[in-house]
Amino acid sequence: MGFWERTAGLVPRFPGPPELSEVPEITTEEAVVRAPSGPPLRVRVLVSEGDTVARGQAVATLQDAPGIQLVAPISGMVAHVRLLPGKKLSEIVLFRAGDAVTKHDTASAADASGLRRLMMASGFWPRLRQRPFGGMPAETEVPVAILVTGSDTRPGAPNAKRALEGRTKSLQRGLAALSQLTEGKVFFCTTDADLPDDLGKAPCQVILHGVRHPQGSAGILCHRHCPAGVGSPVWDVRAEDVADLGELLDTGVLPQMRLIRISGEGLLHGQSLRTHLGADIRQLTRRLVAPGPVETFSGGLLDGRRASWLGIPDRQVAVVPAQSRTTARHWLVDALVHMPRPVPIIPTAALTQALGAALPAAPLVRALGAGDEEGAQRLGLLSLLEEDLALADYALGEKGQIMAQVRCLLDRIHKENVE
Amino acid sequence: MSGGIWTRETVAMLLLACFLPMGASWVWYGGHLSVAFLVLMIVYGWQLLFLLARAQAPSLSGVITAFAVAMLAPEHIGPLRLALGVSFGVVMGELVFGGWGRNVVNPATVSLAFLGFGFPSFEWPAFDVPVAWAAIPAVALGCGLGVMSAGLALGASFVAIGASLLGALDGSVVIAAAIAFVLLVADPATAATTRFGAWAQGGLFVALLTLFHQAWTGAAPVQMAVAASLLTSLAVPLLDEATLAAWVALRRRRHGRT
Incomplete structure (x- = not known):
């Protein structure tokens, strides 16, 4: 990795208080089961209000993919089940009680299809995210590559090395399992500082990136090393989740x-x-x-x-x-500030760096603003999700507009190509 | 959740800050502030009209346009002709496209080209050397702050050094080129947005200037610089598109998709 690639990106600083040194383990009195991001999922709820559930027990299953289950993150009692019209899941709220745990049979997980079934049944599947379009992968989808992000360059991110402390074997086991799910490569992406010790035996290609954001962003890494496309999906998953997968295979219990x-x-x-x-x-x-x-x-x-x-x-x-309510302003000030059309962006080095200097930032942002699907696809939109452009959005003071444009274009492309 | 600072108006303010040394030396060496004030009034008159008619946000970039036109416009052209040229440039070069950031060509370049072609009998200004020297901190500040493209400046510098070594450019042309480069070519809204495109744009500007200097008999240095700026601006979309096409082709070859 060259000097320019390593130093690309920005270091946004946000004010905040000093951090406490202790790292407690907290199980909250209430917890929720929700569908992963993406369009609302039609589900069949397996529990009713008042039922007792164990940690890791399935509470709902997808109607269109019955193998994929959503599981309880804590053991307790089902407090509320809220569904949207069309049996789409809003949330299942749990009250904490007891410490029962659901154990899964891992005997059949030796081959790829058995592993898939285990990952779906244990509630691991929603932790995977597919590109293009985002959301969890389809039941039968085979990715062209899997990106494991071992480091998070976003401001305020937790220490990635601490998250994997003492879990190298589980991580190796998880990486080995993931390599069965793709015909391509498994990439383990991290910084020098966060690289776990003794990863040498794991069947993956290690990619080192710089510490500036968005170099650790899965979308930028995907764009650089294994671009996603319609018909050639790429999955991304966090290294901590991969270690959880390794532990699931060892013990039959998926850590939450x-x-x-x-x-x-x-x-x-x-x-x-x-x-x-x-x-x-x-x-x-x-x-x-x-x-x-x-x-x-x-x-x-x-x-x-x-x-x-x-x-x-x-x-x-x-x-x-919380932002206080703004006082009424003079009409002329309002006219100068609030325009029906967004103010155009001016290409600067800040914009280029906000996308890690990995792709032509100004043409991409202009294509997004103009709703130019073809142009945006040509420039790498299919590898990206909203969060990958969050820094550009922030740097340009767009207040979520660029992220909304990304989602709008991705939804449109999905509708045209997939649905 | 919260917003950064790199909005359109921040960029305009930073560009103004970059131009301050050049503006100060221009005024010190006899620049007419009254012309700048007149142009400023015309620019913001049109911006106000577009604000009321099309709810189009005005921008501080109008000050930059006014400053560039006041410095580079033909001398003694008179307020009416000046108003006509500035109105044409600001409306047809910027405001009808949606304001600064959506325009293709710098409005000051359009205004100056209009004045040059429409009223060829008026003399173009000549600059003292210190005004051109002030272009160096302007470019350094602009590139350092990231509001000007370093590739653009380097591309222009390399070609200029090569042409000067070959004896194809003389001092007066270099002075005019430096000032026009800062005020007209380096505008981030209309400059090339790709890395190679920026280098090529800088090189093309100086190459055209060299060509004009060698082949355009009787043209003033500023006139040549304005003409080179206009043609370079028109070539920018082509340079960017060619760069993007090459980039896409490379990615297709490497990854099989973009």
Whole structure:
């Protein structure tokens, strides 16, 4: 990797309080089961309100792919089941109770089809994300490559090395399992500092990248090393999840805990902690949050979504002071500030670096703004998701417009090519 | 959740900051601030009209346009002719496309070309050497802040050094070229957006200037620089498209898809 590639990217700094040194393990009193990002999924709910469930027990299955199951992240009682019209899953809320665990039979996971069945039945499948278009892969999809991201360059990300501490064997086992699912390569992408010791035996190609964002972004890595296309999907998954897969294969139990980091200006103290998927963010932040109204986001400071529960792919929680209502402005000031059409972007080095200098940034952003599907595809849109352009969106002060344009174009391309 | 600073107006402010040394030396060596003020009024008059008629946001880039036209416009041209040329450039070169950032050609370049072609009997200005020297900190600041393309500046510099060594460019042309480069060619909204495109644009600007210097009898240095700026701007989409086509072809060969 050359000097220019290594130093590409930006280092956005956000104000925040100092971080507490202890890393507690917290299971929240409430947790939620939700579908992964993407269009709402039609599900068949397997539990009803008041039922007791064990950790890892299936609570819902997809109607169109019955093999793929959504599982309880904690053991407890089903408090609410909320469905949207068309039996689309909104959320299943659980109250914590007991410590029962569901164990899966791993005997049939020696071959690729058995491994797939285990990954779907154990609730691992939603942790995979496919490109193009995002969301979890289809039941029978075979990727051309799998990207394992071992480092997170987003501001406020948890320490990736700490997340994998003492789990090298599980990681190797997980990587070996993943290599059965693709005819192409498994890429393990990380920085020098976060590279786990003794990864040499794992069947993967190690790719080292710089520490500046968005070099560790899966979309930028995908674009650089194995571009995705319609009919040639690429999966990406976090290294911590791959270690969980290795542990699942060893023990039959899929770990639900993960290292996350809570940061932001709305806190008295930041903190890294271990918690489970679908954790209650209000409980996680209760002792950390500063007085006054705040907003909580699941995800990073750049690409987080307002949420009360920790999302499936998220390793960060951001807490920022709630924005006070703006006072009425003079009509002329409003006329100067609020325009019906967005203000055009000016190509600068900041924009180029916000996309890691990996692709022609200004032509891509212009193609997105113009709704030019063909142009955007030609420039690599199919390898990217909204979060990969979050830094460009932030740097240009677009307040989510570029991310919305990416989603709009991806949905349109999906509709034209796949549906 | 929150926003960064690299909005259109930030870029315009930074460009203005880059131009300050050049503007100050131009005023110090006899530049007419009254002309700049007149052009500024015309530019913002049109911006106000487009704000009211099309809800199109005005931009600080109007100050840059006014500054560039005031410095490079033919001398003693008179307020009416100047108003006509500036109006044509600002409306047809920028505002009808949707304002700064959506335009293809720099509005100051269009204005100056209009004035040059429409009123050829007026003399083009000549600059003192210190004004041209001020182009160096302007480019250095612009490239350092990332609002000007370093490739563009390097491409122009390499070709200029080569042409000068061959004796194809003289001092007066280099002075005019430096000023026109900063004010007209380096505009990030209309400059090439690809790496090779930027190098090629810089090189093309100086190559055209050299050609004009050798073959255009009787033309003033600023006139040649404006003409080279206009032609280079028109070639930018082609340079970018060619670069992108090559980039896509390379990726297809390496990965089988883009």
